[in-house]
Amino acid sequence: MSRTALLLLADGRFPAGGHAHSGGVEAAIAHTSVHDLDSLEAFCRGRLHTTGLTTAGLAAAAAAGCDPLLLDDAADARTPVPALRAVARRLGRQMMRAARATFPSPELDRVAAARPRGAHQPVVQGLAARAAGLAPVDAARAAAYESVGGPTTAAVRLLSLDPLGASRLLARLSTEIDAVALAAADAADRVATEGLGALPSASAPLLDITAQQHAAWTVRLFAS
Template identity: 80%
Template sequence: MSRAALLLLADGRFPAGGHAHSGGVEAAVVHGAVHDTDTLEAFCRGRLHTVGLTSAALAAAATAGHDALLLDDAADARTPVPALRAVARRLGRQMMRAARATFPSDDLDRLAAARPQGAHQPLVLGLAARAAGLAPLDAAHAITYESVSGPATAAVRLLSLDPLGATALLARLGPAMDAVATTAAGAAERVTAEGVDALPSASSPLLDITGEQHAAWSVRLFAS
């Protein structure tokens, strides 16, 4: 197991396209829900326990070797908004290119062939983690970190926040990220006995609504 591989997957500079997405915070800024570091922290905590938890469990299940196509269908069912499904698959397609170049594997090749328009991004990351010799918990950690670091970084640009404050915010979220990753990996362990229904499906209706609205904007800084 390579901890360097985990750092690489979690690095915002990994060329998988995540830097172009705000994780919903751009819409939250425009609507006034996020306007300073405190409101950004509340946003990130909410996203961590909904989108972050659900995505981390899907990634962990993929790393554990469960059927990727079945998991991709499960991800669709947990992403009810068409705009966000399209984003997840676009990110998955970009992640697939980077993952196959960095951690070549038959699993990634099969998923790429079966989903030429892109699989959901957490599944691709999970298979990349598997190819790198990482554990399901590692994949869950990478996703939980991504679920909050993306919005935090985007908010710095959108609001001209102090980047030191945003980094301190992420540090405060550390224990919560650890707990969510552990819960997600535990759910992935139950898939063998219980099927994909064992995976969490925590919802965030406001993110769904604003995600659909954001996709229709003619002027925006981030793709989502």
């Protein structure tokens, strides 16, 4: 089907609620560990190869037709803090609404009925890609790109960074994003023979800890 569907799915303007989340960069900025383009790039590189790889694997597996409810359990096991599970499910619910309107499919309907409070967002993203006729590696690419695109956009707003520099940063990361997407799709391929343990579970300790800290803030610009 149309590859343009990938552009639609990965577009920040796709009405799935992603713009309200900073991917942990708001907390990193508050701790002054992200303060300029270089530290933002280090943050993004770390997030891409951890959370980015893990979500890309889940998205690719959902796009490949793995059982989405088992993938949702696998996503829970890969998300040890409640704040990030709540965010993943809220974003999943919002993406479900947009995906069902954009790429209607009985598979999306079934998961929406089974997880009324929202399935994990990458699982829904993978199902949406599948409904749009995209390949697992495309779903992985959308998830991997989003894992750094979200924080970059948020950091530009929070730190008033040069948007041209931020764009250059994303371009510099693009070969790594491709590599992560390919690794994720390869892992999704191996689920049939090795089980869900074949999917990446790369984690980042500070993203987990600071996400839970951030959820307790009373004043914040982003929801996560």
